[in-house]
């Protein structure tokens with residue numbers, strides 16, 4: 001099964017080309033794991049800047065955006081996905097963003113969209129509502145080991161059908177950024193262990209995808225963690 005990530009994300013920070021490429025490489029990697037294998041044909045093509053299904057967009061003109069969107073209906077050449085990186089998306093004029101609205105809302109199922117932005121507030125609300133925002137800070141690619149462990153403990157608790165342990169796993173998250181990162185990692189971990197999680201997996205993933213708004217509007221991280229745990233356990237009939 002292909003790796004399930006949110007279909008449109010926006011990394012916020014500076015100098016994010018490398019990070020965006022890493023994320024794209026993980027999506028396209030033939031090993032299908034959260035961290036790219038570095039050795040498969042696909043990983044090597046990304047490194048050599050020759051992957052036909054990785055499309056970088058850096059200059060924003062309405063005509064070209066329309067062409068890119070139209071070409072997206074052609075299925076991937078190599079593997080399961082086409083990845084679009086819209087670098088510095090916050091420099092796009094409103095017209096260009098509008099040309100991308102439908103694409104970011106309902107891309108073909110094989111499309112994954114990565115935005116990078118320094119000032120996400122410059123994006124239109126209509127676009128923002130379709131994106132999962134991840135604060136990438138300085139663009140470090142490394143995954144925070146502590147947050148990864150949190151995500152793994154949470155998913156293990158789900159597999160063991162232990163709501164209390166799931167709640168405990170999230171209990172030491174203090175900031176919105178950490179929670180956002182953990183939710184992303186949980187999405188990946190759940191995908192890896194989807195067989196163990198069972199048939200309600202899809203519903204739980206769908207809920208995770210829609211958590212972004214809660215994250216934006218809910219000021220209390222502790223309550224939000226409790227809410228997310230309860231909802232996911234409910235979806236998984238725990």
Ligand SMILES: [Zn+2]
Pocket residue numbers: 028029030031036037038039040041042043044
């Ligand atoms: Zn690979």
